[in-house]
Amino acid sequence: MHRLRCGVIYTDAFAAHLLSIYQTRTEAEKGKVLALDYLRASGGVKGAKEWWRVDWVYGSQVEEHCRFLIGEVPVALNKPSQRGLKDRCLDFRDGAVVVR
Numbered sequence: 001m002h003r004l005r006c007g008v009i010y011t012d013a014f015a016a017h018l019l020s021i022y023q024t025r026t027e028a029e030k031g032k033v034l035a036l037d038y039l040r041a042s043g044g045v046k047g048a049k050e051w052w053r054v055d056w057v058y059g060s061q062v063e064e065h066c067r068f069l070i071g072e073v074p075v076a077l078n079k080p081s082q083r084g085l086k087d088r089c090l091d092f093r094d095g096a097v098v099v100r
Contacts, residue, residue, distance in 0.1 A: 015071030
């Protein structure tokens with residue numbers, strides 16, 4: 001397991017999953033980096049539900065404190081996602097991203 005400076009933990013399996021996404025689309029997405037978005041509803045109708053999304057954003061638009069390397073892959077992780085994932089582990093098991 002590895003820890004980013006923002007406190008997010010990730011496994012080698014998660015890093016390999018991101019690398020596979022990055023390698024298949026990097027040519028089509030020149031100048032962009034993977035953006036990881038995570039949201040967890042704390043209450044209400046959607047209480048305890050999680051949403052996970054990977055998208056592409058222009059690297060020049062990402063602030064320095066939101067830039068990270070997960071394995072070999074440059075990623076953008078916005079502040080709300082950093083807070084939501086702090087001290088939690090990103091893993092990839094059985095074909096799905098798992099947050100624990």
